[in-house]
Amino acid sequence: xxxxxxxALKTNAWACYDCGKCxxxxxxxxxxxxxxxxxxVLAANLGHGDDLVKNGSLFSCLTCGMCDRRCPAQVGxxxxxxxxxxxxxxxxxxxECPHGGALHSVMRMxxxxxxxxxxxxxxSDDLNTDPKAGQVFYWTGxxxxxxxxxxxxxxxxxxxxxxxxxxxxxxxxxxxxSPDERCCGHDLLWNGDRKSFELLARHxxxxxxxxxxxxxxxxxxxxxxxxxxxxxxxxESPPPRIMxxxxxxxxxxxxxxxxxxxxxxxxxQDPCRLGRHLGIYDPPRHVMKExxxxxxxxMRRSGxxxxxxxxxxxxxxxxxxxxxxxxxxxxxxxxxxxxxxTACPKCQVHFRCAMxxxxxxxxxxxxxxxxxxxxxxxxx
Amino acid sequence: MTPTSQKKTPKRTPPxxxxxxxxxxxxxxxxxxxDPNIVVFACNWCSYAGADTAGVSRIQHQxxxxxxxxxxxxxxxxxxxxxxxxxxxxxxxxxxxxxGDCHYIxxxxxxxxxxxxxxxxxxxxxxxxxxxxxEWISAAEGVRFAxxxxxxxDQVRALGPSRLRPKRQTG
Ligand code: FES
Numbered sequence: 001x002x003x004x005x006x007x008a009l010k011t012n013a014w015a016c017y018d019c020g021k022c023x024x025x026x027x028x029x030x031x032x033x034x035x036x037x038x039x040x041v042l043a044a045n046l047g048h049g050d051d052l053v054k055n056g057s058l059f060s061c062l063t064c065g066m067c068d069r070r071c072p073a074q075v076g077x078x079x080x081x082x083x084x085x086x087x088x089x090x091x092x093x094x095x096e097c098p099h100g101g102a103l104h105s106v107m108r109m110x111x112x113x114x115x116x117x118x119x120x121x122x123x124s125d126d127l128n129t130d131p132k133a134g135q136v137f138y139w140t141g142x143x144x145x146x147x148x149x150x151x152x153x154x155x156x157x158x159x160x161x162x163x164x165x166x167x168x169x170x171x172x173x174x175x176x177x178s179p180d181e182r183c184c185g186h187d188l189l190w191n192g193d194r195k196s197f198e199l200l201a202r203h204x205x206x207x208x209x210x211x212x213x214x215x216x217x218x219x220x221x222x223x224x225x226x227x228x229x230x231x232x233x234x235x236e237s238p239p240p241r242i243m244x245x246x247x248x249x250x251x252x253x254x255x256x257x258x259x260x261x262x263x264x265x266x267x268x269q270d271p272c273r274l275g276r277h278l279g280i281y282d283p284p285r286h287v288m289k290e291x292x293x294x295x296x297x298x299m300r301r302s303g304x305x306x307x308x309x310x311x312x313x314x315x316x317x318x319x320x321x322x323x324x325x326x327x328x329x330x331x332x333x334x335x336x337x338x339x340x341x342t343a344c345p346k347c348q349v350h351f352r353c354a355m356x357x358x359x360x361x362x363x364x365x366x367x368x369x370x371x372x373x374x375x376x377x378x379x380x
Numbered sequence: 381m382t383p384t385s386q387k388k389t390p391k392r393t394p395p396x397x398x399x400x401x402x403x404x405x406x407x408x409x410x411x412x413x414x415d416p417n418i419v420v421f422a423c424n425w426c427s428y429a430g431a432d433t434a435g436v437s438r439i440q441h442q443x444x445x446x447x448x449x450x451x452x453x454x455x456x457x458x459x460x461x462x463x464x465x466x467x468x469x470x471x472x473x474x475x476x477x478x479x480g481d482c483h484y485i486x487x488x489x490x491x492x493x494x495x496x497x498x499x500x501x502x503x504x505x506x507x508x509x510x511x512x513x514x515e516w517i518s519a520a521e522g523v524r525f526a527x528x529x530x531x532x533x534d535q536v537r538a539l540g541p542s543r544l545r546p547k548r549q550t551g
Binding site for chain 1: 544
């Protein structure tokens with residue numbers, strides 16, 4: 001496989017000196033799973049691609065990026081996985097999606113296009129937005145789909161989306177919120193379906209470019225990574241400035257009028273895409289610290305070492321993922337915080353799902369909110 | 381055998397011959413000559429048997445559907461239906477036993493929950509809700525099966541081809 005050598009070269013895999021730190025830090029083996037990034041890197045280097053690509057084990061990677069950070073030789077394992085999954089997909093190997101592939105089907109249908117989505121029903125009258133053009137484009141992500149698809153988990157990811165628009169309005173911004181936005185393609189790309197991803201990338205880039213926006217504000221950490229890193233080769237004109245909602249808020253925090261609060265203890269889950277993939281650790285913390293009465297307590301593992309929600313790309317939910325989630329929620333409870341704040345709707349979906357465990361649910365129950373919700377609640 | 385002349389239609393045509401037309405190109409305008417692609421999910425114990433009843437009783441109905449048998453309608457999760465649409469189905473019918481008749485007691489109640497979720501997502505995607513239908517058909521209801529199929533086929537035909545149909549790709 002010539003692509004294998006190319007992938008190894010592009011992701012620095014050849015620099016591997018077989019120390020095994022990746023496997024030692026990987027959350028899956030740590031929790032008892034039989035998974036070894038080191039083996040994959042070695043197989044890629046030795047050109048043993050056939051088995052590697054066809055046995056489907058690549059789809060177990062959480063793509064959390066923990067190993068990338070620890071690797072002393074700067075091997076980009078996560079990037080390697082992304083590339084190799086494309087080869088797997090081409091061979092007809094697909095991940096087992098715990099939702100019967102429903103979400104991937106939805107994304108592929110968005111890639112096909114042809115219909116007018118009905119995705120803006122959540123926009124209430126008090127929110128001012130423009131459907132077409134403006135200086136600031138607010139990227140909603142697919143929260144409306146999650147809320148429709150997971151009614152049993154009582155998730156309310158749309159609340160975060162609404163809160164973000166409310167905050168932008170409060171700061172005097174009437175953002176573009178487009179009915180023609182489509183899935184950013186993150187999950188398809190990470191599952192190897194590059195073709196559909198490219199369709200989505202082109203559509204979305206055109207949409208934002210045509211709106212004339214100079215600034216793109218994104219709520220979802222995965223969308224942000226996709227816009228920042230994976231869309232890069234597709235821009236024909238200089239891209240707008242791309243910011244996470246917490247980065248934007250952190251810059252303009254002093255302009256918000258906030259009310260007094262009688263004290264709330266919160267803890268923060270760093271989404272992998274926001275933290276390890278993009279290095280955004282401080283803005284969300286800064287935002288929360290500015291909120292009157294809000295006390296931020298860190299979990300045992302936080303920042304660059306934060307544990308992942310174990311569910312990126314809707315492909316690797318198994319008993320190990322569940323264990324990782326339960327362990328993480330226990331950590332959150334240990335802090336004594338009342339609210340687990342996150343900056344990615346998917347973290348919310350996955351943790352809420354774990355909380356549904358009938359046997360341990362009680363022990364790990366904790367309220368979850370988006371950072372934007374927290375700020376919006378604090379508005380005077 | 382020589383091909384039948386057009387003078388007279390024979391009295392008893394096999395069910396699948398009745399509405400057979402020359403294959404037509406799918407185009408939204410030519411909806412009268414276009415036949416939809418419908419996927420029917422049917423549970424093993426009632427609806428699938430209902431279809432059988434319709435067949436052995438030679439009850440005429442339109443033949444533009446593919447049937448997928450599952451053990452119980454409770455098995456039909458959103459992924460099944462959405463994948464059918466993704467692959468180009470123009471309509472999807474989900475069917476199971478009447479309430480109280482489910483072979484697994486409450487499977488069809490589960491089916492309703494799943495169906496609601498599916499419908500929400502289909503609505504978000506901008507597909508017409510009329511392309512999706514949930515029906516309870518018992519093993520004895522051959523006539524009803526034929527009626528449901530005819531109604532649903534006409535309904536989908538009136539809507540035209542699904543706009544989410546993947547474009548035919550070469551290679
Ligand atoms: S067996 Fe027919 S619906 Fe359950």
